[in-house]
Amino acid sequence: MKILDTSPEVVALGEGLVEFAALERGRLEQVTTFRRGCGGDTSNFVVAAARLGASAGYITRVGDDDFGRACLALWQTEGVDISQVIVAPDSFTGTYFIAFDEAGQHTFTYYRAGSAASQLQPADVDPDYVGRARVFHTSGITQAISESARAAADAAIEAARARGVAISYDANVRPKLKAMDALRSNVAAVFARADIVFLSREDAAHMFGPTSVEDVVARVLDVGPQVVVLKRGPQGCLVGHRGDSLLVVPGWEVDSVDATGAGDAFDAAFVVEWLRGRSLEQAALFANAVGALTVRGLGAVTPIPARKTVEEFMIGKRLQLEERGAR
Numbered sequence: 001m002k003i004l005d006t007s008p009e010v011v012a013l014g015e016g017l018v019e020f021a022a023l024e025r026g027r028l029e030q031v032t033t034f035r036r037g038c039g040g041d042t043s044n045f046v047v048a049a050a051r052l053g054a055s056a057g058y059i060t061r062v063g064d065d066d067f068g069r070a071c072l073a074l075w076q077t078e079g080v081d082i083s084q085v086i087v088a089p090d091s092f093t094g095t096y097f098i099a100f101d102e103a104g105q106h107t108f109t110y111y112r113a114g115s116a117a118s119q120l121q122p123a124d125v126d127p128d129y130v131g132r133a134r135v136f137h138t139s140g141i142t143q144a145i146s147e148s149a150r151a152a153a154d155a156a157i158e159a160a161r162a163r164g165v166a167i168s169y170d171a172n173v174r175p176k177l178k179a180m181d182a183l184r185s186n187v188a189a190v191f192a193r194a195d196i197v198f199l200s201r202e203d204a205a206h207m208f209g210p211t212s213v214e215d216v217v218a219r220v221l222d223v224g225p226q227v228v229v230l231k232r233g234p235q236g237c238l239v240g241h242r243g244d245s246l247l248v249v250p251g252w253e254v255d256s257v258d259a260t261g262a263g264d265a266f267d268a269a270f271v272v273e274w275l276r277g278r279s280l281e282q283a284a285l286f287a288n289a290v291g292a293l294t295v296r297g298l299g300a301v302t303p304i305p306a307r308k309t310v311e312e313f314m315i316g317k318r319l320q321l322e323e324r325g326a327r
């Protein structure tokens with residue numbers, strides 16, 4: 001276990017969940033075997049940031065139960081700072097199940113309403129802790145789990161803005177969690193206050209309806225962020241930066257097992273590389289590689305790669321491409 005001797009450079013706020021990933025294809029009602037892991041978009045983000053070499057801290061609540069202890073054990077093993085995690089007595093840790101259809105597409109089923117993390121509130125946010133970070137990250141899921149969690153995210157965003165901490169935000173629109181109008185207005189309110197915004201093609205469709213990916217990036221950039229990243233899975237991503245032309249950054253070819261958590265690992269990789277002063281294009285290429293490696297395994301967290309694995313993967317793929325080109 002790593003022990004932090006300074007404040008984390010990356011801090012996130014949200015809900016960690018215990019995950020049950022189906023080991024068979026089919027509807028949840030038919031599946032009988034699962035692998036237990038951990039998930040939750042912002043938890044995936046801090047774990048990925050730590051695996052990629054950043055110091056990361058998490059603000060959340062877990063129940064005083066076995067699943068809460070499982071989440072805490074994961075964060076501690078990964079070296080994530082848990083000084084801001086509240087263990088809430090008389091409360092429970094949320095869970096979710098991942099089922100796969102015959103094509104390998106996943107569906108999430110949540111058991112999280114009323115969970116410990118959904119009782120997050122503004123008083124749980126220490127403005128100094130957030131203010132000492134270099135990047136604060138949260139998401140549309142955090143805003144959607146309850147009104148008090150949304151207010152806690154807001155308090156952390158305001159603390160970050162007041163101290164000049166960059167704000168990273170993933171729209172992560174989940175229609176299962178809240179009515180679409182409310183989701184849209186929560187997400188739009190943070191687009192206007194964030195520095196880096198991430199969204200997937202599904203998020204873009206929920207937010208803007210049928211339109212081009214270029215239009216989505218332009219519309220989000222218009223409301224304020226410096227950087228907008230539209231994630232396109234195997235096709236890589238588009239990166240918009242105010243005043244510059246749109247970057248189209250290709251993905252890396254891999255065999256996909258499960259896309260759960262890949263977008264969160266992508267976000268963390270992009271943020272960590274951006275913090276290290278890499279260009280937007282380098283950060284996006286690296287983040288695409290982290291996303292690709294994450295879809296190669298089952299569940300949100302187990303397949304998230306360490307930095308060395310990503311570097312070796314990128315070198316190996318480039319050699320393959322050069323060899324193909326030389327033939």
Ligand code: KDG
Nearest residue numbers: 039040041141260261264300
């Ligand atoms: O991005 C992956 C997450 O969606 C998953 O880990 C569970 O946080 C989760 C959610 O609410 O969907």
